[in-house]
Amino acid sequence: MSAPVAFRRTSTLAIVSLVSGLLGWSMLPFIGSLVAIVTGHLARSEIRRRPDAFEGDGLAVTGLVLGYAMVAMSILGLLFVFLVFGGVMAAIAAYA
Template sequence: MNNTPRQTSALAVVSLVAGILGWTVLPFLGSVVAIVCGHLARAEIRRAPQALEGDGLAVAGLVMGYIAVGLGVLAVAAVILFFGGLAALLAFAGH
């Protein structure tokens, strides 16, 4: 029986590393790279499942990337709502 070992997808590893970087050093850029590379890695693994592995790594990178982007969007919305409410409060108090 020819049982050749499967290689780990390089894109899956990049997705995982970028997802970790998205939470630490490169908040937005790392998260976007994790999302893009994660989707590319999963497609690559699906095309050649007998030769490649690392779907779990790609999924972990995707999850970290999407959560970081979602929290970033929520943070920006919170800042806009806070300062918008503050400006409205000051505008109404001035009358």
């Protein structure tokens, strides 16, 4: 007689992390990325605590990567805008 096969569910938090990470790049840039980061970390800890019950670590990692990448791109974009406009304003002030 064979042993029963353990059924593992995909973590709901991992799915939310992936979907939020995708939304962070399309419709909800800042909020979606933050949700992807938080739920991605929660999903990975849930999967590590109960590996026999949950799967979806790859989904959680993908959500984390998408979330962190969007946050990094947003910070770089804001830094670029401030530096460009700061340089323009400094040039205007120097010639005025």
